Amino acid sequence: MAKTLLDLVKECDSFPYFEDNAEYYLSHLKNYHAFKVNGCDAVLGYLPNTIVEKFHWIENDWQVDATSRTVTLMAAPGATPKARTEIMSRLLAEAVRRQTFEVLNGWRHEMYPIYGPGGEFLLEMERSASPLFGITTYGVHMTGYVEDEQGIKFWVARRSKTKQTFPNMLDNTAAGGMSTGEHPYACAIREAAEEASIPESVFAERAKSTGVVTYFYIRDARAGGETGLLQPEVEYIYDVQLDASHVIKPCDSEVEDFRLWTLDEVKESLKRGEWKPNCATVMIDFFIRHGILTAENEKDYMEIVARIHRRLPFPTATYN
Amino acid sequence: MAKTLLDLVKECDSFPYFEDNAEYYLSHLKNYHAFKVNGCDAVLGYLPNTIVEKFHWIENDWQVDATSRTVTLMAAPGATPKARTEIMSRLLAEAVRRQTFEVLNGWRHEMYPIYGPGGEFLLEMERSASPLFGITTYGVHMTGYVEDEQGIKFWVARRSKTKQTFPNMLDNTAAGGMSTGEHPYACAIREAAEEASIPESVFAERAKSTGVVTYFYIRDARAGGETGLLQPEVEYIYDVQLDASHVIKPCDSEVEDFRLWTLDEVKESLKRGEWKPNCATVMIDFFIRHGILTAENEKDYMEIVARIHRRLPFPTATYN
Known part of the structure; x- marks a missing residue:
């Protein structure tokens, strides 16, 4: 059965909310x-x-x-x-x-x-x-896209079949975790080069910081290893508008291939559950910011926006 | 003293959070x-x-x-x-x-x-x-802006001195509440025409739905009437990129004047607390989506993003 976008968000933001059921929440915390x-x-x-x-x-x-x-x-x-x-x-x-x-x-x-x-x-x-x-972890995700009269297309990565976590699933153009001492922009420019061969000069000119996606994930089997572990995450988001002539190529063994997908192809693959859950939320966030998803065409619009910007109950990083 | 952007967000999102202090939250609910x-x-x-x-x-x-x-x-x-x-x-x-x-x-x-x-x-x-x-209320806010080689400028409204609520404060280009039966886009196109004389054809071509800002406001004196009343709000957001030649003029008596403000002028007026609180959050949301505010230049970046997308503890509208 096709997944709704809210289904995808809930797979990623799976920790309960106090406001939904105080009793359940407090007993879950035990x-x-x-x-x-x-x-x-x-x-x-x-x-x-x-x-x-x-x-x-x-x-x-x-x-x-x-x-x-x-x-x-x-x-x-x-x-x-x-x-x-x-x-x-x-x-x-x-x-x-x-x-x-x-x-x-x-x-x-x-x-x-x-x-x-x-x-x-x-x-x-x-x-x-x-x-x-269950500590908060930090990363960057970027969406490379091309826009012309025919519409918008996205550079979508497919994860390697041998990757330990979420093998063979669809992924954003580039993404990565932030180690100690790294800052979001520096991490993003490094990952763009390492994972998607985007030269630093192109990233510096074309990438725009567009927000942060946060959610509170309870790990399922697809994440590998023990299930039920907690993973509150913060993903700094970048949009990278590329020239039609710019071809993205894999640079390391983590990505199986890159292909330019139409908007409809991305939407259909989301419904089929082919995306790594947090990468799905990054695409959904892009759709919202770019007017592709609206209050009029998505019944769960508000719930989606709130859940992918969850206020995490832990202290978080600052970078200045 | 200058206000931080988080100060402005907190003026608007002033209802406490369970996660910050469970005991205080539960006693506040009483x-x-x-x-x-x-x-x-x-x-x-x-x-x-x-x-x-x-x-x-x-x-x-x-x-x-x-x-x-x-x-x-x-x-x-x-x-x-x-x-x-x-x-x-x-x-x-x-x-x-x-x-x-x-x-x-x-x-x-x-x-x-x-x-x-x-x-x-x-x-x-x-x-x-x-x-x-204390019911959830719905509205639309739009930011009219002009962008060229010299940078970005914003069409800022000043509220009439005789307005009952937040007189003389700065406001977004157009905004308004949604009455029963109204949908966000229809409300936005109407308010753009009524408040900012933006023709429907210009709005239809230039406006982009870019998300929703939500917060849980405890009314202060500036809102008029009794203080301490609750106002959980949902504001559907539109960016309207206009030609430099397009001049915005007041159309009704609610707006004192419109002026094209530079980014620095907007930032300074925010710090001085001259903006109606929820309109300040709409500007802040624009700054985040457009890469003006980043994790590197705003220490409260994450807290701001989460609070202006608060998940309200009430059922909410759907429009499809």
Whole structure:
């Protein structure tokens, strides 16, 4: 059966809302432990209770409180990010040694940042482990498109069949996660070159920052590894209007092929559920900003707009 | 002191969030009665308790439950919108006769719709009374702009000094509320003509639907009448790129004057707090979509984007 656009958004923004059913929301929260660092009040992420049970928590490094359902990283208050990161790394190294978690088989050797209130950098952790702690992750997504009298066309990527996550699904023109220290624009210009062979000069001239898409994802089987892990995400969005003569080519093995799709082809492939869920939301956001989806032609218009700009219940990054 | 853009957004999106402080949010909710209609489970709005006390509730028409803090319009389940509307109108007529509420001095003779789950039209009520019940109201806002090698300029309206609400403040090029039966595009094309003398043919060619801005406003003194009333709002947004030769002129007495403002002039006037709050959020949304505000130059970027696309805790309209 064809999926509606709201179905696609819900696959991506799957964490419940307090306002929809307070009782259900509060009981759902009991499935998780809050992740905190010593000396900072903010909740930085959520670990499923089943994950908390499996970790071998190192004494003095960690405090696990089953009553308040809290996991606290016990570096001294005011410790350096480096000191906190070492504690996290010790824990994860032990989990790798014991082969505790499937998601860690996809170790990326990439460090993701964790921010406290006011955007304070608290620590960093290995990317593949981030969903175990349910921390907010940051990335960039860009849509390369061509527009002429015949209409609009989109450069759509198909993910490699051998990719660990969401193999063979459709993807935005380029996208990528932001490691510690990276800023959105710098990440975008790098990913455009690496994934879609878009020269820096072309990106600098043609790309426009057009907002941010946020959602709170509960990982399903397609994400690979354990299901039910949380992944609150922030995706900085760029539109890249290209000349008709500009041909996008894969640059690394992550993309199977690139093809210029018509608007109808994109719409149909969305309905068939062929897009990686968060890439579908990026296309939907493009459609809304460009007047392709309107209140008059999409019955779930408002719900879609609100859900792809979800206010995440965690401190988030600032870059200036 | 200069206001930040987030300050401006917070003036408009002033209702608290559960996630920021669950205890405060739940205790804040105790200041209100939920508005419901008989036979429908959904909360349609919130009335401050002080307003509930002042109304002369007509027996059999209304059920006021102080324990569950609920005000229910008691038309039979499955009643027609007309039957429900008559009950509401009787109540409001009595309030006008008794001069109970200041906001009703601004009686507009315009009916605003109230929707239930799935966008079902339940009833309508006089526009000026809508904040007494805290129902979601709908409108359109459009930004007329000119772009050339020298940059971007905006057609900014200054509200009439004698306007009841937000007199003398800066406003978008055109904007207006949507009465029962009106759809966003039809409302926008009408307001463009009425308020900014933009011919229908120019609007049809130049305007683009670019999204929706939503926020949950607690009315302050500048809105006129009682303060503390709730006003959850949905504003459908249009960008209208005009030729440099197109001059916008006021068409009715609501606008003092129109002038083409540079980007810097708009930014400075925002900081000085000269804009009607919700019109400020519409400009901010434009800045984000057009790459003027970015994650790199605005520290509150994410919080701003999420708050001006707030998911309202009420059923909302659909138009198809």
